[in-house]
Amino acid sequence: MSQKIGFVGLGNMGGPMAGNLAAAGYEVKVFDLVNDAMLGVEGVEPQSSAVQAASDVDVFISMLPAGRHVAGLYLDGGVLDAVSGDTLLIDCSTIDPETARMVASAAGERGVNMLDAPVSGGIAGAVGGTLTFIVGGREEVLEQARPVLEVMGANIFHAGENSAGQVAKICNNMLLAVLMAGTSEALALGVANGLDPAVLSEVMKQSSGGNWALNVYNPYPGVMEGSAAGRDYEGGFLVDLMVKDLGLAMDTAQHSASSVPMGSLAHDLYRLHRENLDAGSLDFSSIQWFYKPELRS
């Protein structure tokens, strides 16, 4: 078992992830620009810099908001220069594939192994250690990282070479936005024509309309117990984050000259929804309100 772990980025996600590693018996050296963020995590050892957190560890993990932070940390910030060839790097941030590829390639030139391992599952998954990791990098490097990832998550997928984790997560989340908007739209159409949303949901679930949003995250109030829809869409996977992920999808599409009309429209619907209903901090299933404003209490 790897003994020492470095962890940079202790936000809503990174904090509990690092805490779970400490609770599992790892020695976890952490750094965050916000001092209080480090103090809020039990059992970890705050450091005075990212480089310090990366020094003399077996595994180094980062969880940052965007590609420029990741490039800043590993390249300009000196982490790549600080780590030894035995240290395994895992970037759990959700970022653009280009930056992921570039940083992993720079690591490779120094003989250092790196994985991109963006997560899904939200804060609840981070706290409960039930995240899903979508991993890019070499198979054998993933095997080496697996014990550590399994402390933080319940599902681990290998998507391909470096940056493939980012690409797969981006594709998945773009599709998810399409599923959620499409499902909300179909439910609103049915209800406007006299159907009971629970009955329509049941029919479509068992027919060819079945999908994750409909089946396990139903956006219509009153259909599914415990859903975000039942608590006025508070908490959950925020509209702001979905807009961010859709932005990454749009960038990735531009980079590869891909056409993504359904994803583009979902992106704009989410932006219009956020703007017109001030919905940035609501769960992303709140798009149902945009289709059926009279549902708002």
Added chain:
Amino acid sequence: MSQKIGFVGLGNMGGPMAGNLAAAGYEVKVFDLVNDAMLGVEGVEPQSSAVQAASDVDVFISMLPAGRHVAGLYLDGGVLDAVSGDTLLIDCSTIDPETARMVASAAGERGVNMLDAPVSGGIAGAVGGTLTFIVGGREEVLEQARPVLEVMGANIFHAGENSAGQVAKICNNMLLAVLMAGTSEALALGVANGLDPAVLSEVMKQSSGGNWALNVYNPYPGVMEGSAAGRDYEGGFLVDLMVKDLGLAMDTAQHSASSVPMGSLAHDLYRLHRENLDAGSLDFSSIQWFYKPELRS
């Protein structure tokens, strides 16, 4: 058990449906404007008019292309005037809810029970007797019809009052078009960025991108054995039919002043696909080609 059935409309779907009823031991009186269509079905009794097929039967079933044909048959064509109050009417056509409601209401005024029971499952389902029926009408009328429906289908859903079957099918198929276009788009984006379509499919299936199109009808060639994608999209659920169903969804949305941006875009993508790739007679998963033209052989 009901003994005598009238059946009008013996096309690709109606023919095998009527044949299955005859094979199950019912006496089936049939009519179709195309004489050969009647002769092609074993065990049925061709009639010289729709009214004749509707006379003196316990159950009368219609399977026609569009609302105007259904209104023509029951109202102008005299079937409502010809049937007795004991005859149960089942319209299996996929039509606009307004016509369905109007015809059922005219039947009700004459004391005749009617169901709208559009199907999914395609020609294979019609031949195999494994169709899905989405039924609108009163619960007890559905119970009365159930034995007959069970000869032709494997799943029977009760969506609500008269016309609810049409509405539910329309909502489902609009959502299905969104799922298929969104899935094709996500797969094309992933592949353009270096992912293996089978690996990406597996990741999304087990994550929040899971949906009917991805899981059981994968549009990418080489991912799923036996899929339409594996035979250059021949056969299956045709683009022409999806465009028709999306047209019904658009009409229904207009009727109820509903906003359906994702469905509208799917409608236009399917029309552009049909027009530019001459794809009307291909399976609807061929939209994958529209996203990735270089896949065409």
Added chain:
Amino acid sequence: MSQKIGFVGLGNMGGPMAGNLAAAGYEVKVFDLVNDAMLGVEGVEPQSSAVQAASDVDVFISMLPAGRHVAGLYLDGGVLDAVSGDTLLIDCSTIDPETARMVASAAGERGVNMLDAPVSGGIAGAVGGTLTFIVGGREEVLEQARPVLEVMGANIFHAGENSAGQVAKICNNMLLAVLMAGTSEALALGVANGLDPAVLSEVMKQSSGGNWALNVYNPYPGVMEGSAAGRDYEGGFLVDLMVKDLGLAMDTAQHSASSVPMGSLAHDLYRLHRENLDAGSLDFSSIQWFYKPELRS
């Protein structure tokens, strides 16, 4: 000069149109289901039925809300049977081309000449006699109608054979919706990035972004004096009417298997705008608010 005119449909548009004909010296026999609508127009002669208004006149004009009213009036309502072959029929309603074609064809079978002549210019144009007529029908019939049309309007276009007036108006208004949404979007984007909306408008007007919405109906508050934007989008060409016209465009596209992605999206944006901002009775340039909700006072 034609001496006697029949006029059916005295709403916000039809009322002042009939009034202008009376003021120009024509004898105008009118009918409307709403009695007060007839009494509110000076100089006209109220009748007790549409057929009476159509009897013994040189020109018969209708101005109704939708295709079913027009078919109801001319076919079921008996006007076609009541008029003589010398009466020239002009339907000024904005309706679906199919109905226009069908009614004109039924008139033709009876030897009666008919024009479809939908208008633009709104209530102000109707009151001021400055409407634009887009006319479908034979050239020589239009020439015969011209003196009467010139009393009510300032511009008369000949679009082609019967129903061509409807098609041309539908195409124009679909394009107009695209221009207005696109212009509002470009202005919102520029302002969000620090530009002055008046300066940006001027630049685009003189460049390749110039269009009717930008040039003469600028949707951004404060840019153009006298615009609807300057009075919180009150009055003008209502969102409800634009949604209706876009609905006709969608029907027409379905009928001809045409792809209309930009028009479809504009249709949905206008429906979402109406629903979320309760904007049905606002001028259609209020779509600017949907793009920039903080502009709302």
Added chain:
Amino acid sequence: MSQKIGFVGLGNMGGPMAGNLAAAGYEVKVFDLVNDAMLGVEGVEPQSSAVQAASDVDVFISMLPAGRHVAGLYLDGGVLDAVSGDTLLIDCSTIDPETARMVASAAGERGVNMLDAPVSGGIAGAVGGTLTFIVGGREEVLEQARPVLEVMGANIFHAGENSAGQVAKICNNMLLAVLMAGTSEALALGVANGLDPAVLSEVMKQSSGGNWALNVYNPYPGVMEGSAAGRDYEGGFLVDLMVKDLGLAMDTAQHSASSVPMGSLAHDLYRLHRENLDAGSLDFSSIQWFYKPELRS
């Protein structure tokens, strides 16, 4: 009159622009990574580096493909360090506003004046000296640059402070794409319903559908003499360039959290058009073919 000009980037646009300056009597020192590009322009003085071209000149002009080239030239490439405070910098590239702002700000810190001055008008405009410049930067700096700009262009607009030229051009071109797609769509719809494209164009031009694409760049073959449509869409403003400009618009929208549904859809329609019809090197009015594939010869 400024005497010496440095010019970097002698592609299809930059080459003739530099040539016109030389022809007007300026001493023009040029640099391009492609040696032949420098040799192809008459009257200019090839240099061995960009820094050399920027040394000891009154005005320094750059015309490069993208933001990273501009940042590379002025920052990493050392031009900002090489120029004196008396040199006026003009970047004529079409790039993202963020980079434009950053570079201008870095110039300002060194006491050097800079303008962003993207152009429209294409190769013909560059050759003929009839370009349109949309300028960002201080008014008095623009006045200083005006004599030089007037050699290369016919219209000069001042859009605002630094980067405003880029923003205004991006907004304009996004709107232009919407106009062109919307116009093509309206024309295709009209023709599919029996109208003559020339007659419909005339009607809409004089009505509220009037716009730059319809009025001066009609995309329908046979309507307007000398249009790209008349020569199978060869030459002109290429689809590839429109896709690039729409990409910049999408980036700019993301940066400012703006919703741009019409622009996004136009972006995707142009990408699908390019992909399915191999249309990257056709004029951007060729989108008409995407709506009406049967027009292709």
